[in-house]
Ligand SMILES: NC(=O)C1=CN([C@@H]2O[C@H](COP(=O)(O)OP(=O)(O)OC[C@H]3O[C@@H](n4cnc5c(N)ncnc54)[C@H](OP(=O)(O)O)[C@@H]3O)[C@@H](O)[C@H]2O)C=CC1
């Protein structure tokens with residue numbers, strides 16, 4: 441079965457010329473996927489968030505066979521989903537399977553429904569979303585976080601913020617990372633996700649839940665590194681967007697990105713100096729997708745800034761969140777405190793928060809990039 445899995449990974453349906461072999465592989469791969477994980481009807485997961493990423497995660501975990509309770513913000517969104525099997529506002533072309541997805545807008549009900557609670561709301565709204573949840577019983581629950589921003593005046597990574605808020609052990613918190621655009625997941629495009637945590641057994645279990653013909657999940661035991669890398673890459677995405685908006689070409693952008701990789705490396709060493717392979721897709725892979733993809737919100741936002749839009753106008757034009765805008769302030773403050781030299785982050789901070797001219801900031805960067 442392992443061999444079949446390996447062959448399957450190398451194939452796409454279009455590439456298979458022999459229908460007989462293809463059908464055999466389909467059946468074998470199906471059996472294989474059943475063997476990977478023992479899911480029972482009682483395997484329940486609550487997903488908190490109604491944006492594009494939460495919608496993609498609902499798809500992934502529902503396809504994995506879990507019973508999903510989906511916490512949406514309003515009764516209207518719940519009724520719309522019940523009627524149309526779609527999220528009214530995000531990825532609305534995607535039809536989801538109603539059989540194992542239960543939508544609700546009642547937070548207490550959603551939290552009581554599962555032992556695994558996955559958060560996928562923008563970092564700026566996380567504290568407000570859970571403000572009234574102090575009394576909810578999180579004892580024994582596993583919290584999974586897929587939020588690429590920092591939270592609050594203390595600039596906490598979302599996993600630390602939630603762990604402290606619910607007073608649960610660090611080993612019960614897990615992070616989903618990797619280069620994963622929700623739009624591509626909705627289109628069933630091949631995607632590698634990373635699930636990181638300190639409890640290796642649960643990490644393995646979670647990765648088993650999301651394997652499918654188009655999703656591969658990688659286990660990782662460096663949740664803080666994965667989380668910070670995911671936050672930093674949004675700032676880099678904005679910088680690439682700004683440069684693109686100002687008509688810098690591919691040659692310069694390659695220099696910008698390679699210098700950004702150095703900044704990420706130095707930052708991660710300063711916050712948590714453990715051995716990690718940054719070439720894994722959860723670290724630099726995530727950075728590349730945001731730096732180069734047309735789907736990237738952060739890059740799109742940056743491009744508008746480079747074209748001369750004032751920050752509030754660029755924000756108003758985005759109908760989705762660009763986390764890097766909020767993250768750059770927190771990352772800049774942490775870097776200053778830890779004395780990490782991050783010229784690209786500092787330039788983006790000045791452009792987005794101090795009205796600095798992108799043109800002048802990039803003139804200065806041109807002198808410092810290597
Ligand atoms: N999109 C992607 O491909 C990926 C995103 N992520 C991360 O997932 C997180 C969520 O992003 P994403 O789903 O893309 O965001 P979207 O921009 O798609 O959706 C924004 C969400 O925020 C909600 N919202 C808006 N205003 C408020 C408010 N005042 N209070 C509470 N909630 C509000 C919206 O609810 P409503 O519609 O009801 O207003 C909506 O659910 C981010 O941290 C992002 O970095 C991670 C990996 C991939």
Ligand SMILES: O=C(CO)COP(=O)(O)O
Nearest residue numbers: 618619620730736737738
């Ligand atoms: O985190 C993301 C992809 O991994 C989404 O952010 P961008 O849309 O800016 O790329």
